[in-house]
Amino acid sequence: MSFLNAENSLRSWLLTRDHKRIAMLYFASITFFFFVGGLAATLIRIELVTAAGDLVTADTYDRLFTMHGVIMVWFFLIPSIPTTFGNFMLPLMIGARDLAFPRLNLISWYLFIAGGLVTLCALIFGGIDTGWTFYAPFAGVYSNGYVVLGVVGVFISGFSSIATGINFIVTIHKLRAPGMNWYRLPLFVWSLYATSVIFVMATPVLAMALLMLAAERIFGIGLFDPKLGGDPLLWQHLFWFYSHPAVYIMILPGLGVASELISTFSRKTVFGYKFVAWASLAIAAIGFLVWGHHMFVSGQAMYASIIFSFLSYIVAVPSAIKVFNWTATIHKGRIHLDAPMIYALGFVGLFTMGGLTGLFLAALAIDVHVTDTYFVVAHFHYIMVGGSVTAFMGALHYWWPKMTGRLYNEAWARVAAGLIFFGFNLTFFPQFILGWLGMPRRYHEYPPEFQPWHVLSSAGAAILAIAYLMPLFYLGWSLFRGRPAPDNPWGATGLEWQTSSPPPKHNFDTPPRVMRAPYDYDEDGVARPQNG
Amino acid sequence: MWITTLWPAAASQFANEMDRLFAALLLIAALATVSLFAMTIYFITKYHKSRDVDRSAPHERSWHFEIGWITATLVIFVGLAVWGADLFVRQYEPPRNAQEIYVVAKQWMWKIQHPDGTREINTMHVPSGRPIRLIMASQDVIHSFYVPAFRVKQDVVPGRYESLWFSATQPGRYRLMCAEYCGTQHSTMGGWVVVQEPADYARWLEDQHQQRSLAKQGKALFASLGCGGCHGAGSTVHAPPLDGLYGRPVPLEDGRLVKADERYLRDSIMLPKSEVAAGYAPVMPSYAGQIGEDDLVKLIAFLKAAPAVGDDRQ
Numbered sequence: 001m002s003f004l005n006a007e008n009s010l011r012s013w014l015l016t017r018d019h020k021r022i023a024m025l026y027f028a029s030i031t032f033f034f035f036v037g038g039l040a041a042t043l044i045r046i047e048l049v050t051a052a053g054d055l056v057t058a059d060t061y062d063r064l065f066t067m068h069g070v071i072m073v074w075f076f077l078i079p080s081i082p083t084t085f086g087n088f089m090l091p092l093m094i095g096a097r098d099l100a101f102p103r104l105n106l107i108s109w110y111l112f113i114a115g116g117l118v119t120l121c122a123l124i125f126g127g128i129d130t131g132w133t134f135y136a137p138f139a140g141v142y143s144n145g146y147v148v149l150g151v152v153g154v155f156i157s158g159f160s161s162i163a164t165g166i167n168f169i170v171t172i173h174k175l176r177a178p179g180m181n182w183y184r185l186p187l188f189v190w191s192l193y194a195t196s197v198i199f200v201m202a203t204p205v206l207a208m209a210l211l212m213l214a215a216e217r218i219f220g221i222g223l224f225d226p227k228l229g230g231d232p233l234l235w236q237h238l239f240w241f242y243s244h245p246a247v248y249i250m251i252l253p254g255l256g257v258a259s260e261l262i263s264t265f266s267r268k269t270v271f272g273y274k275f276v277a278w279a280s281l282a283i284a285a286i287g288f289l290v291w292g293h294h295m296f297v298s299g300q301a302m303y304a305s306i307i308f309s310f311l312s313y314i315v316a317v318p319s320a321i322k323v324f325n326w327t328a329t330i331h332k333g334r335i336h337l338d339a340p341m342i343y344a345l346g347f348v349g350l351f352t353m354g355g356l357t358g359l360f361l362a363a364l365a366i367d368v369h370v371t372d373t374y375f376v377v378a379h380f381h382y383i384m385v386g387g388s389v390t391a392f393m394g395a396l397h398y399w400w401p402k403m404t405g406r407l408y409n410e411a412w413a414r415v416a417a418g419l420i421f422f423g424f425n426l427t428f429f430p431q432f433i434l435g436w437l438g439m440p441r442r443y444h445e446y447p448p449e450f451q452p453w454h455v456l457s458s459a460g461a462a463i464l465a466i467a468y469l470m471p472l473f474y475l476g477w478s479l480f481r482g483r484p485a486p487d488n489p490w491g492a493t494g495l496e497w498q499t500s501s502p503p504p505k506h507n508f509d510t511p512p513r514v515m516r517a518p519y520d521y522d523e524d525g526v527a528r529p530q531n532g
Numbered sequence: 533m534w535i536t537t538l539w540p541a542a543a544s545q546f547a548n549e550m551d552r553l554f555a556a557l558l559l560i561a562a563l564a565t566v567s568l569f570a571m572t573i574y575f576i577t578k579y580h581k582s583r584d585v586d587r588s589a590p591h592e593r594s595w596h597f598e599i600g601w602i603t604a605t606l607v608i609f610v611g612l613a614v615w616g617a618d619l620f621v622r623q624y625e626p627p628r629n630a631q632e633i634y635v636v637a638k639q640w641m642w643k644i645q646h647p648d649g650t651r652e653i654n655t656m657h658v659p660s661g662r663p664i665r666l667i668m669a670s671q672d673v674i675h676s677f678y679v680p681a682f683r684v685k686q687d688v689v690p691g692r693y694e695s696l697w698f699s700a701t702q703p704g705r706y707r708l709m710c711a712e713y714c715g716t717q718h719s720t721m722g723g724w725v726v727v728q729e730p731a732d733y734a735r736w737l738e739d740q741h742q743q744r745s746l747a748k749q750g751k752a753l754f755a756s757l758g759c760g761g762c763h764g765a766g767s768t769v770h771a772p773p774l775d776g777l778y779g780r781p782v783p784l785e786d787g788r789l790v791k792a793d794e795r796y797l798r799d800s801i802m803l804p805k806s807e808v809a810a811g812y813a814p815v816m817p818s819y820a821g822q823i824g825e826d827d828l829v830k831l832i833a834f835l836k837a838a839p840a841v842g843d844d845r846q
Binding site: 053058059062129130131135137138142143225226227231232233266267271272275296297298299302305306309310313314316317320321323324325327328330331332333334335336337345348349352353356357359360362363364365366367368369371372373433436437438440441442443444445446447449452453523525 | 680
């Protein structure tokens with residue numbers, strides 16, 4: 001009797017307190033939002049095939065890129081890995097029966113859905129034309145979109161992030177199985193811990209800033225508009241104080257996933273475990289001190305910019321540490337190129353390219369030229385799509401047999417993984433060149449000399465769209481017709497693989513006792529499970 | 533529709549310097565990417581599960597490697613940070629002899645005002661080989677003045693003056709674009725910077741038949757707004773004299789000392805209570821909402837041109 005078929009009523013799903021079922025609810029919700037955001041991206045890429053603005057009007061175009069950003073950032077990327085695979089795997093990986101606060105976990109899903117619906121209403125009623133960054137004074141006074149409604153939706157969903165963060169932190173501190181000390185935690189758990197700290201510390205700042213924006217828009221309280229006595233840069237400081245750490249909310253869980261996958265499919269322990277673990281916390285901590293690098297040309301003081309530039313280079317060091325350690329991990333490993341590993345290797349490549357182009361943007365003089373151009377657009381898509389979404393796909397293929405108890409078609413999965421890597425690069429690499437040549441972002445129409453690169457990018461987007469749709473079919477097929485999965489199909493060491501697939505409602509028939517560190521393999525590449 | 537270039541035109545002093553840094557970064561990024569991909573492919577081929585190779589002697593002292601690559605990346609990154617910051621700092625302060633042009637941004641156009649009163653919209657004529665300093669204001673939302681060929685960009689934030697300078701090297705036409713999203717027609721808010729040889733530029737300026745300089749227009753405004761009633765020579769109201777004020781240090785009522793630059797002059801008109809000159813009562817009314825950005829630059833040009841009484845500078 002697994003958690004999936006323990007009870008079957010709709011009520012048993014909608015009022016469940018089982019972290020595994022809540023993870024499934026989240027999974028269905030964010031998959032929906034991913035395709036809504038993807039639809040907006042599709043229309044944007046079709047519009048940009050030609051230099052003239054001929055598919056949609058400028059106002060519609062502005063609403064499309066705002067919808068794409070708002071949905072993808074707050075309703076897909078931020079919740080993506082933590083609320084699905086984190087929610088599902090965290091208690092299993094540390095040998096617990098559930099998260100520390102199961103009801104809070106369910107409430108957080110309802111908050112997420114409420115926030116998502118309010119935001120969707122704003123988009124359906126007529127949309128928002130501010131961009132996802134809601135820059136003042138445009139968003140506070142000049143915009144004629146449904147800014148307040150959208151802001152309220154994001155505000156509500158923020159409480160879902162905070163609830164998840166608190167739940168994870170308490171769970172990791174208090175519910176580890178006997179013998180599961182901190183250096184025996186899988187690296188995915190370390191990355192979730194670092195992510196949760198940011199959830200709890202940064203999200204309230206966004207909530208406050210959004211309330212201030214709503215107050216200015218509804219009551220005309222002068223906070224950001226100079227005509228009312230406000231300061232536009234105050235908005236940018238508050239917004240990026242949240243939104244830069246939020247970038248790490250989006251990528252840290254992906255870094256954790258990569259460590260799991262690379263170790264498992266190399267049948268070898270992670271090189272430099274402690275460095276990889278602490279790098280996550282270092283990124284989370286230093287990530288709070290770099291927000292000003294979004295503001296180098298905003299009129300921010302010169303010395304502030306110099307310090308933010310320097311700290312931005314420092315925060316890149318722990319990311320680089322991870323890449324070095326992953327590469328060292330596959331050295332002398334026993335490489336299995338199953339679909340999750342192909343996603344993981346793709347992730348490392350794309351994350352590295354995203355990180356390296358971040359070095360360009362952190363250099364003050366270069367940022368002056370390329371900020372607010374397609375160079376920035378390409379850079380953060382390499383991190384958030386090439387990085388986070390690829391890691392999400394890797395995690396999905398890795399834990400799918402555990403979550404559903406079914407295997408999927410390996411060949412199709414590999415083709416999709418390869419196609420995503422190719423389509424992604426074709427979509428976004430030309431955008432680096434566009435930005436370097438001087439093409440600003442958020443342009444409905446553009447000078448004709450940029451067209452060839454836009455055509456290439458849109459062609460890549462078509463391939464990427466197909467590649468992202470493919471798993472819907474072969475995973476959907478697997479859900480109903482797939483062969484039953486063994487408990488530990490990949491020969492991994494973590495506790496989540498030592499229970500049945502799918503796990504029983506109470507996770508473990510006998511509470512596990514942890515005997516050793518994760519990622520322990522003998523010389524023939526056979527796993528030594530953490531509990532045995 | 534053909535790809536004609538991979539390197540954008542470089543037409544300013546700064547562009548050439550910045551491009552060297554960009555090339556260096558490109559080299560580092562390419563080397564790092566190629567070595568990562570090459571190593572990964574090599575390892576997954578050599579250590580594929582089907583291959584019977586030596587997998588013994590895993591790394592004993594992994595922290596030696598860790599310290600090594602942490603140090604190496606730190607050194608490279610700090611070097612890049614210093615290089616980028618050095619260029620930025622040198623680009624931040626305009627040379628003293630820079631020729632000044634006022635720019636007013638609004639949804640959705642760039643209004644250019646030359647010191648002699650010549651106005652342009654969405655086109656800016658400048659001479660080559662001379663440092664040009666733009667003093668920019670926005671009438672509504674944030675815009676961003678961006679000329680890719682000069683590699684310069686500066687957000688124009690409403691409520692304050694922003695400044696940007698460049699020295700164009702090559703005569704020609706270069707795109708001017710708005711880089712900060714500003715609403716419906718954001719993508720068409722742009723035009724051209726026309727760089728001319730100094731002689732051609734002088735001829736162009738002559739042709740504009742705009743005899744009234746910005747400072748002269750400002751003088752007329754000064755009179756029509758009644759500023760002279762308090763600040764004039766024979767006034768009975770105790771108000772600070774403005775002649776020769778520009779560029780001088782001003783002691784404030786709260787003990788601070790500020791420089792009377794464009795920002796100070798602007799704030800004194802729009803937010804007169806914020807920085808009251810020492811020895812004067814805060815009786816000046818605010819002109820926020822009364823004077824548009826266009827007129828404000830004229831007033832400031834006038835104030836800057838007013839010489840101190842008895843000043844022997846010419």
